[in-house]
Amino acid sequence: MTNQEILAQYGPREAMEYDVVVVGGGPAGLSTAIRLKQLAAEKGQDVSVVVLEKGSEPGAHILSGAIMDPKALTELIPNWKELGAPLNQPVTDDAMVFLGEKSSFRTPNFLLPGCFQNHGNYIVSLGNVTRWLAQQAENLGVEIFPGFAAAEVLYNDNGSVKGVATGNMGVSKEGEPTGDFQLGMELHAKYTIFAEGARGHLGKQVIARFKLDAESDPQTYGLGIKELWEIDPARHQPGFVLHTAGWPMDNNTYGGAFLYHMEDNKVTLGFITGLDYANPYLSPFEEFQRWKTHANIRYYLEGDESKGIKPAKRISYGARAITAGGLMSLPKTVFPGGALVGCDAGYLNVSRIKGSHAAIKTGMLAAEAAYEAITGGRQHDELTAYPKAFEASWLYTELNKARNFKAWFKKGLTVATVMNGIEQFALKGHIPWTLHRDKPDHAYLKPAAECKPIVYPKPDGKITFDRLSSVFVSNTNHAENQPAHLTLKDASVPVNINLAKYAGPEARYCPAGVYEFVPDEAKGGNAQRLQINAQNCVHCKTCDIKDPTQNIVWVTPEGGGGPNYSGM
DSSP: OOHHHHHHHHOOOOEEEEEEEEEOOSHHHHHHHHHHHHHHHHTTOOOOEEEEESSSSTTTTOOOOOEEOTHHHHHHOTTTTTTTOSOOEEOOEEEEEEEOSSOEEEOOGGGOOGGGOOTTOEEOOHHHHHHHHHHHHHHTTOEEEETOOEEEEEEOTTSOEEEEEEOOEEEOTTSOEEEEEEOOOEEEEEEEEEOOOTTOHHHHHHHHHTTTTTTSOOOOEEEEEEEEEEOOGGGOOTTEEEEEEETTSOTTSOEEEEEEEOSTTEEEEEEEEETTOOOTTOOHHHHHHHHTTSHHHHHHHSOBGGGTBOOOEEEEEEEEEEEOOGGGGOOOOEETTEEEOGGGTTOOBTTTTBOHHHHHHHHHHHHHHHHHHHHTTOOSSOOTHHHHHHHTSHHHHHHHHTTTTTGGGGGOHHHHHHHHHIIIIISTTOOSOOOOOOSOGGGGOOOGGGSOOOOOOOOOSSSOOOHHHHHHTTTOBOOTTSOOSEEESOTTHIIIIIIHHHOOTHHHHOTTOOEEEEEOGGGTTSSEEEEEOGGGOOOOOHHHHHOTTOOEEEOOOSTTOBOOOSOO
16 A cells, blocks of 8 residues: 555544654754753743654664764753763874775874864764763753654645654555554644754755755765774773775775774774765775775784784674765755754765764754744744854854865875865865866766676674674664565666666675675576665665665665664
C-alpha cells in the first residue's frame, strides 16, 4: 500500500500544535530549542517547542571527529563547565603530517595556519555532548521525541511549510500494515526548523521545492569514516591532535585523516574522502583501512611484546557524510514557514574540520529570529532576520576566510596546499578572489574504462577489518520486516548503467556493505543483480550523494532504527 492508501484507510493522522517544531536532535536542533526556551524564560513567556529525533536517543546517530571549538557553546550556555558538559580533554598539541607510502613530513608548528591550530579547543565525543545538550533542553521544558523519524513535509494551502509528519510504524516489507501498525502523527508549527545533518532527507526536499540553491554552487561532500580504539597507556598522549594528508590518496583525490587522543586511553581515528572522486574503483572504506597500516599510525595500534606494550582494541565504528562546500555552496536558509540550520544547510567549516560550533551558532540565530516572529504575532512567513544575523556574525567571517578551501583541491594536493597556505597564512583570510564549482559530486565519476582498478589488501583482523565486522561494532539495527529505506527510482539502472559503465561503484563507496552485485538466479545465474542489505545501513547518506545516475534515494526508515553509537 502507498502512504496515500494507508491514510485513506486508517487516517486521519493525529495532529499536535506547537510554536516551533525542530526536525533533528543534534547540536543544531537542540541549540535551536534551548535558545527559544531561554528567550521565553527571560521574558516570562511560553513558547512550545518539540524536537523530533529519528535515533533511539539523542546522540545515537551523531558521528564526528571531533574537535570542538567551545565558542558557540559558551554563548549558548556560559556556565557549561559548572553544568558538567562533557568537554574533558583540551587539545595539548597539533601535528600536520604529509604522508608518503613509506615516508612522512611534519609541518613545523609555526607554519600551521590558524585553521589547523586547536589550542583552546576540546577533543570530545559529540554524541555525548549531544546527550548533555538534550538534558539541558529538557530541563528548560523542551519536548523531545526520540525514535520518531520525520518522514514528510506538510504544507499550507498557500505553499508555506505547515510542519511535518512522522513515519508510520509496523509496516511490512511489502508495504502492508501489520498487527503492530501505528499511523504516523502530524506536528504543526508556526515555524519548522530543519536540523537533520548533512544531506537531510526533508531538507533536500525543501531546498528543491523552494529552489533555495538557485544562486549557490552545487554542494560538495566528504565521507567521514571513524573508529574508536583503546590503546596502551604507554602510547597515549592525552590531547594530542594528528592530521594527515597525502598517502594513500593520489595527488588528484581529495582526502585526509586524523588521530585524536581523548581521555581514558582512547583514541579516535578517522578518514575523510571527498565524494567528488573520479575513479569508480576507489573504496573510501578500504582507503581508511590502508591508511592505518602506515608506520606513523600503526605505531599507536600494534603491540610490542618486547616492551610490554599491548595491542590496541577497536571499540566502535561508524560513517557519516559531511558537507564541504562551505560559504559558496550555502543555499538560501529561509523559506515560508521555516529554516535550515547546521549541516542541513551546510555550515561546516571544512578548513577547520569543524561543524559543531557552526551548528550551535546557527541554531541560536534561527531561534532568535523565530522567537521575534512568534512574539510579534507572525507565522509561516520567512525568518529573514536569521540570514541577516548570520551575515553579521563571527561565523560568516570565519566561513568567508575558508570559502575557497575545498575548491582548490580540484587542482591537486600540491596546488591546494600552497594556495590554502597563502590564503590562510599570508593573506590571513583577506582573499581577493573566489573559486566556484560547476557540478555536483556524482558528476565527477568517470567510466570504469577510463580508470585503473585498485586492488586492496585483505584485512588482518587486528588493525584492518572488513565492512561487516565493522558494522557489527556500530550497533546498527533495523526492524527486519520493514520496507527498505534505500529505494531505487528505476530497478534496471544499477545493472544496465552503473555496473556496465561504472563497474558497480555502489558496492565500493558504501562503508557498510549495503550494496552488492550477486548472480541473478532468476536469469540462470549468468547475469548480475543489485542486492540491497538495508539492515546494514549506518545512515551515512553516501549512496544518496554519490550514485552516478542519482537513482538511489535514501528515505527515513522506521524510527529508532540505524546505528546506536556509544562514545562516538
